[in-house]
Amino acid sequence: MDEMDPVEAARNAAVARRHVVESTGALSEDPFRAGSGAPGGGAYSPRLYFHLSGANLSLSQIGRNETTQVPSTVPLLGGVIDRLKAAVHELALNYVRRLAERQMSMNVSLVRVLNEVVAQTQHDHQGQIRALEARVQALEARVTELEATLARRS
Secondary structure: OOOOOOOHHHHHHHHHHOOOOOOOOOOOOOOOOOOOOOOOOOOOOHHHHHHHHHHHHHHHOOOOOOOOOOEEEOOOOOHHHHHHHHHHHHHHHHHHHEEEEEEEEHHHHHHHHHHHHHHHHHHHHHHHHHHHHHHHHHHHHHHHHHHHHHHHHO
């Protein structure tokens, strides 16, 4: 089987991702972007919105590796030790990245689902509240009408 050049594979993936974004109306080509962001200011507790916005913020920081290797201080062998540490580090990262990509994909999916659930149920709650307010007003009007009728009979 012919193995594709990694650079060519990345280019093909970018083209495919752009096609998906254009054809589905997705918000971003970034596969780890949460979407429209966390809903806020609704019927739920402020703590829920705080934690949901924190989850959305965390997604924007996925994949950042700000660690730096500390250079070896051993005379003469320091360069060899540093190269060996870098090679072992890259080997470990190779295996960790595979698992991390799966976990990132799962995290993104969960945050998107949470955003949608909160946004949808928040909207549903507001509609229910408006319907109940209208019903209370109608019942208050009916009680006022019945009181007036009762007062005329007395």
